[in-house]
Amino acid sequence: MEAAAAGSQQPLGSSTTCGPRVSELTEAGNLAGVQHIILVLSGKGGVGKSTISTELALALRHAGKKCGRPASLQVGILDVDLCGPSIPRMLRAQGRAVHQCDGGWVPVYVDQEQSICLMSVGFLLENPDEAVVWRGPKKNALIKQFVSDVAWGQLDYLVVDTPPGTSDEHMATVDALRPYGPLGALVVTTPQAVSVGDVRRELTFCRKTGLRVLGVVENMSGFICPHCAALCPWTQSSLRA
Amino acid sequence: MEEVPQGCPGTGSAQAGRGASCQGCPNQRLCASGAGAAPDPAIEEIKEKLKTVKHKILVLSGKGGVGKSTFSAHLAHGLAEDENTQVALLDIDICGPSIPKMMGLEGEQVHQSGSGWSPVFLEDNLGVMSVGFLLSSPDDAVIWRGPKKNGMIKQFLRDVDWGEVDYLIVDTPPGTSDEHLSAVQYLSAAHVDGAVIITTPQEVSLQDVRKEISFCHKVKLPIIGVVENMSVFVCPKCKKESQIFPPTTGGAEVLCQDLKIPLLGKVPLDPHIAGAKVDARTQTGRDEACAPAWVGALGQEDPTVCPWEEAGKAQQTRGRCRGKRTGWNPHLVRVVTKDSLF
Numbered sequence: 222m223e224a225a226a227a228g229s230q231q232p233l234g235s236s237t238t239c240g241p242r243v244s245e246l247t248e249a250g251n252l253a254g255v256q257h258i259i260l261v262l263s264g265k266g267g268v269g270k271s272t273i274s275t276e277l278a279l280a281l282r283h284a285g286k287k288c289g290r291p292a293s294l295q296v297g298i299l300d301v302d303l304c305g306p307s308i309p310r311m312l313r314a315q316g317r318a319v320h321q322c323d324g325g326w327v328p329v330y331v332d333q334e335q336s337i338c339l340m341s342v343g344f345l346l347e348n349p350d351e352a353v354v355w356r357g358p359k360k361n362a363l364i365k366q367f368v369s370d371v372a373w374g375q376l377d378y379l380v381v382d383t384p385p386g387t388s389d390e391h392m393a394t395v396d397a398l399r400p401y402g403p404l405g406a407l408v409v410t411t412p413q414a415v416s417v418g419d420v421r422r423e424l425t426f427c428r429k430t431g432l433r434v435l436g437v438v439e440n441m442s443g444f445i446c447p448h449c450a451a452l453c454p455w456t457q458s459s460l461r462a
Numbered sequence: 463m464e465e466v467p468q469g470c471p472g473t474g475s476a477q478a479g480r481g482a483s484c485q486g487c488p489n490q491r492l493c494a495s496g497a498g499a500a501p502d503p504a505i506e507e508i509k510e511k512l513k514t515v516k517h518k519i520l521v522l523s524g525k526g527g528v529g530k531s532t533f534s535a536h537l538a539h540g541l542a543e544d545e546n547t548q549v550a551l552l553d554i555d556i557c558g559p560s561i562p563k564m565m566g567l568e569g570e571q572v573h574q575s576g577s578g579w580s581p582v583f584l585e586d587n588l589g590v591m592s593v594g595f596l597l598s599s600p601d602d603a604v605i606w607r608g609p610k611k612n613g614m615i616k617q618f619l620r621d622v623d624w625g626e627v628d629y630l631i632v633d634t635p636p637g638t639s640d641e642h643l644s645a646v647q648y649l650s651a652a653h654v655d656g657a658v659i660i661t662t663p664q665e666v667s668l669q670d671v672r673k674e675i676s677f678c679h680k681v682k683l684p685i686i687g688v689v690e691n692m693s694v695f696v697c698p699k700c701k702k703e704s705q706i707f708p709p710t711t712g713g714a715e716v717l718c719q720d721l722k723i724p725l726l727g728k729v730p731l732d733p734h735i736a737g738a739k740v741d742a743r744t745q746t747g748r749d750e751a752c753a754p755a756w757v758g759a760l761g762q763e764d765p766t767v768c769p770w771e772e773a774g775k776a777q778q779t780r781g782r783c784r785g786k787r788t789g790w791n792p793h794l795v796r797v798v799t800k801d802s803l804f
Contacts, residue, residue: 264558264603266636267527271666304637305524305670350672352524352638354680357608358471360639385526385636386557387603388611415531415560418600422558425603449700 250400251325252368254375255297258403260394260432264419266385268411269440271307274298274382277407281378282336293336294377297328299367300341301394302384303353303360309343319344324372340371357389364390368397385419387426395430405433411441412454502647508619509651515550515627518649519686520657522678524670526636528660529691529729531560534633539565541629542588550581550627552618553592554645555635556611557604562594570595578623591622608640615644636670638677646681656684658726661717662692663709668717675721687724690714692731706731 252258261274278296285294300308309315312331319340320327328338342353342363355363373379381398384390395403406427410420420437427434444453471477471484478484479494487493512518521534531553538551553561562568562582570582572595581589593604593614606614624630635641646654657678661671671688678685690713694703709715718725 265527266558267525304639305526305673307666307670310666310669349669350676352673352677352680354638354643354677356640356643387605388557389607389640392605392607411527415563418563419558419560421601422603425601426605429603429605444695444704444706446695446697446700446702447704448702449697451697451699453695453697453699 250369251371251373252379252398252401255373255379255401256377258379258381258398258401259435260381260383260398260403260406261409262383262391262406262423262427263385263409263416264387264421264423264426265410265416268385268409268416270385270409271300271302271311271382273407273409273438273440274300274380275308275311278337278378278380281380285377293334295375296337297373297376297379298337298339298341299371299379299381300339300343301364301367301390302382303342303355303363303390304384306341306343308339308382309341312337312339314339315343315349317344322372324374325370326366326372328371328373338373338376340367360389361393364393365397368394387423391426392430395432403432405435407435408437409440410437412439502616504616504620505648505651508616508648511620512624512630512649512652515624515630515652517628518630518632518652518654520632520634520645520654520683521660522634522642522657522674523636523660523667524638524672524674524677525661525667528636528662528667530636530660531555531564531633533658533660533689533691534631535561535564538588538590538629538631541631542585545587547587547629548625548627549588550624550630551588551590551633552622552630553590553594553633554615554618554641555633556593556606556614556641558635559592559594559604561590561592561633565590568594568600572596575623578621579617581622581624589624589627591618611640612644615641616648619645619648638673642677643681646683654683656686658686659688659723660691661688661714662707663690663705663713664707665709665711667707668711668714671714671717672721675723685723687726688714688718689726690728693728695731703730 259277261270261277263270275298278298282293282296298308298312300306309317309329314329314331317329319329326340328340329344330338343349346353381394381403383394408420408423408427410416424434426432442454445451446453471481479490484490484493521530521537523530534551534553538549541547542549551561551565553559555561562570565584567582567584567590572582572591573580579591581591582595583589594600597604632645634645659671659674659678661667675685677683692707693705693713695706696703711717714725714728717723
């Protein structure tokens with residue numbers, strides 16, 4: 222991350238990423254201007270994937286200024302949780318409209334400096350309480366559109382927030398991103414054994430799909446009681462098991 | 463089960479069998495003939511199979527990690543406290559099956575008999591089924607697309623020999639997708655009592671729950687009520703309460719008032735519950751306290767009285783449901799007090 226912040230240009234599909242390189246002879250897709258793609262995964266729901274995706278995007282944006290660059294890094298967030306899109310609310314971008322340009326859909330910029338952009342199915346719903354009741358093929362099709370038909374432009378990082386599990390959305394996302402050589406996956410868990418169990422399955426998914434695991438984040442490790450300042454563990458951590 | 467092509471338009475689509483992505487699919491001819499759009503015969507088979515099941519309850523939430531599986535496990539355990547009540551727990555979270563671990567049944571295997579798959583029995587009156595029992599290793603990932611998951615759910619409902627059951631509790635994954643559509647579709651002729659929706663107090667959870675409620679309305683699934691989990695955190699050291707997930711928009715209480723849905727109860731975030739395995743065989747005091755707290759949250763005072771019928775008549779006092787007061791289960795008396803519920 223430090224090297225990236227210093228402005229080094231890592232070629233797409235470099236040896237540190239998975240999947241085939243993008244041929245210079247093929248038509249560059251809408252992700253051709255994205256330097257690094259990070260997927261945020263977890264087998265378990267509710268561990269904080271969307272929160273961590275949001276925080277990671279904000280931290281990456283600030284990393285540019287910290288390393289002496291004149292401007293923040295350009296960061297995009299792709300929310301492929303079609304049934305439960307949380308990122309618009311987390312970035313206070315609910316109700317924003319998606320516009321079109323020659324290159325496709327324009328992602329929604331969530332800050333005045335236009336350094337963080339976001340695409341989510343949440344922007345495409347007429348009613349925010351409307352349920353997206355789709356089977357796999359329709360979800361796959363929208364995820365492909367999010368990858369190929371959104372004009373992401375020049376981004377230093379694209380953070381991809383995913384729903385829990387190892388199913389259609391995950392396979393569609395990995396397949397659609399494979400030509401662009403994702404940097405890898407950040408796997409999020411909480412200390413409980415049921416969460417760690419699902420994370421083990423997610424790590425198996427990463428191995429089977431050739432997705433490099435950048436590391437595991439244990440979220441909600443403990444809670445500091447505001448009354449007595451005691452550090453209360455959620456449960457006994459199972460991460461080392 | 464055959465894998466379908468990536469661009470599959472869906473068997474119910476007008477393009478079924480006719481689209482470009484259908485070329486080469488083994489089911490192309492079937493879809494193109496229109497037979498794919500006909501009602502699945504399994505629906506009637508499941509209706510017959512589940513005739514011996516009196517009450518069927520789906521546990522849903524749009525949001526992940528709110529405690530659906532924990533709630534399902536504890537509810538099953540609590541209902542099964544009465545030895546005369548037959549309880550079945552079905553886990554249709556194909557990608558993240560948590561129920562075996564929560565019930566202390568990891569490593570158990572499913573056996574087949576002449577009358578179908580036998581559920582794994584935790585107690586004589588509590589049977590459990592999950593894809594977790596079918597995995598050769600707990601680390602095995604179930605990387606299946608929708609149609610394969612649907613097939614598994616169909617088998618669970620049609621081929622498992624549940625026997626005479628008073629309550630079938632169906633634990634679901636988060637969201638409103640294949641698993642939920644399949645469960646509702648296959649149970650459409652079998653009369654589902656309704657859905658219990660779990661949430662946590664914060665708005666990011668409630669917004670997904672509103673979608674889930676919208677889903678229930680779309681598929682005409684009755685909603686029994688909403689349970690707010692992790693309402694407050696009770697510090698194990700000083701016993702004071704804190705809100706980890708602040709109800710900035712009023713929590714489940716306001717949501718239920720707005721949508722005119724019963725709030726069945728609120729349950730505190732207890733690290734003991736988060737870490738406990740509900741295992742009737744251990745019979746520790748901690749495990750015994752967990753299950754009644756959950757069941758108590760539903761005001762399930764008399765296991766012979768269907769709580770779902772009572773929910774309609776229940777009065778709510780400070781978030782506590784009171785149903786018909788007949789024959790308190792002695793375990794429940796201890797925890798179903800104003801101090802335990804909010």
